[in-house]
Amino acid sequence: MREQDFAFERQILDRLRRMHASLQVAYAAVVVAAIALHRQNADRDEEVARVLEYCVGARLADQIERTAELVVSLSALPVPPEDLDSWGPPPTTAAE
Structure with missing residues (x-):
């Protein structure tokens, strides 16, 4: 994945977190x-x-729940190489 892709995904995740708040x-x-x-x-x-x-309240509560689910799912996106600790073990995947 390219650096631009990671930056875009981080930007989307940040915007989603602000929307959730x-x-x-x-x-x-x-x-x-x-x-x-x-x-x-x-x-x-x-x-x-x-x-x-x-x-109003019920619809807001529904959207809060949906944005929380999206934040959680997007948080699981791959980590850009520059964000990894080069001294630590590589991240594990579900297949391992």
Whole structure:
């Protein structure tokens, strides 16, 4: 694999990690807003809280899970030769 390929893969992985973190922040905001609405308990607050929880929160949670799975799967990509410790043993593969 060429150096450019490794750099591109690292860039994609970094972007995916940042996206994952942003989704987590958005999800936390939805949770806090829904809790506040439930506690406030005004006329339409319960309905708005449910919309946040089920329409927004559930979708965010799903995307957080998917991005986490992608980060894990991409983290298993081959390591570029320059990132290997030349004194350590070579990395093992599943076939070994």
